[in-house]
Amino acid sequence: MKKMNRKQFLSLSGKVMVGSLFLDPVISRLWAKHPTTKTTGDVMIQVKTKRLYLKHTWTIARGSSDYKDNVFVRIEKDGIVGIGEAAPNVRYGENAKLTTQRIHEAESIFRENDFFHYWDIKDALDARITDQSCAKAALDIALMDWVGKAFNAPLYKLFGFDTAKAPLTSYSIGIDTREMIIKKVKEAEPYPILKIKVGTDRDEEIIEAVRSVTDKPIRVDANEGWTSKEEALERIQWLKDKGVEFIEQPMPASMLEETAWLRERSPMPIIADEAVKTAADIPKLAKAYDGINIKLMKSGGMLEALRMIHIAKALGMKIMLGCMIESSVAISAAAHLAPMVDYADLDGNLLISNDPFTGVKVDHGKFVYNDKPGLGVEGEF
Ligand code: MG
Secondary structure (H helix, E strand, O other), X not given: OOOOOHHHHHHHHHHHHHHOOOOOHHHHHHHHHOOOOOOOOOEEEEEEEEEEEEEEEEEEOOEEEEEEEEEEEEEEEXXXXXXXXEOOOHHHOOOHHHHHHHHHHOHHHHHHOOOOOHHHHHHHHHHHOOOOHHHHHHXXXXXXXXXXXXXXXXHHHHHOOOHHHOOOEOEEEOOOOHHHHHHHHHHOOOOOOEEEEOOOOOHHHHHHHHHOOOOOOEEEEOXXXXXXXXXXXXXXXXXXXXXXXXXXXXXXXOOHHHHHHHHHHOOXXXXXXXXXXXXXXXXXXXXXXXXXXXXXXXXXXHHHHHHHHHHHHHOOOEEEEEOOXXXXXXXXXXXXXXXXXXXXXXXXXXXXXXXXXXXOEEEOOEEEOOOOOEOOOEEOO
């Protein structure tokens, strides 16, 4: 038999791994333990929009929706496939069409770089994609899924995280009529913590409806809905004895000084959501907020989220991991980072009725991780 060069060997052993046709089990096992430090082969990138339907009409202070069009990306190289997801958000000027375009515009980065140098790819993506941060997230998630699979390890293991330390996730109750809120809270019976959306002119009615059926701890998210510091303080004082853990984004992100004023007077912690997207935003928020809500769609993926976790920890801020309406792909990606945070709100996949994937699951608010490599996600792309 003709002697193979290194490149041919790696390419062949990659194919053997995937096809489970073990020409030589010892070589295959070795390959799985010690993946090449240089990726070879061609890169194939596919992009697809899928419509995710919500179980209930989803209403927050900004608006309502019955479905979300999320953009999925599949990256294949050396016989290994990574899957990623973007959840475009109108708050940040994003949509599925522009997101798809940005993903295609970044394809060359994946052809020019070694996948194992994923921090270099992250830097290149940050330079290339300056809007549609969710497009970056989709590519970053797919890349990290690929890397985990290449090392044959779940991402939480690769990062060195103890999954037993992941906090319970809350379950979100969108804005609705009193009757529907009561119905939703009853449906959310298995979840030990609820996140209640407010920021309307009937917030008291919403909280009273929740409290008429449960005494579980709640978190309150105004989504920038309170427009003056006096109004925000009044609402927070009313919420003081209602079993609220913290308030998320009480006022518009731009009202930094007013939020600092509010924080000095607030009896409960204030968490930034719309005010923070990436690590660079965090230092200026340390005076006005007690913590930050990291979302992969805002940060542009898992690597930037890791950077944010370290910076927030260094500044003594609380860290929450949140999500948009997402399938099990992006939710699993975030769940792999959950052992590093104080609060989790990763329920986007629980709110939809046609999740195309399965991955990290939730049982009574607790994440159930599997030991499959990468994201541990399965489903039809
Ligand atoms: Mg929020």
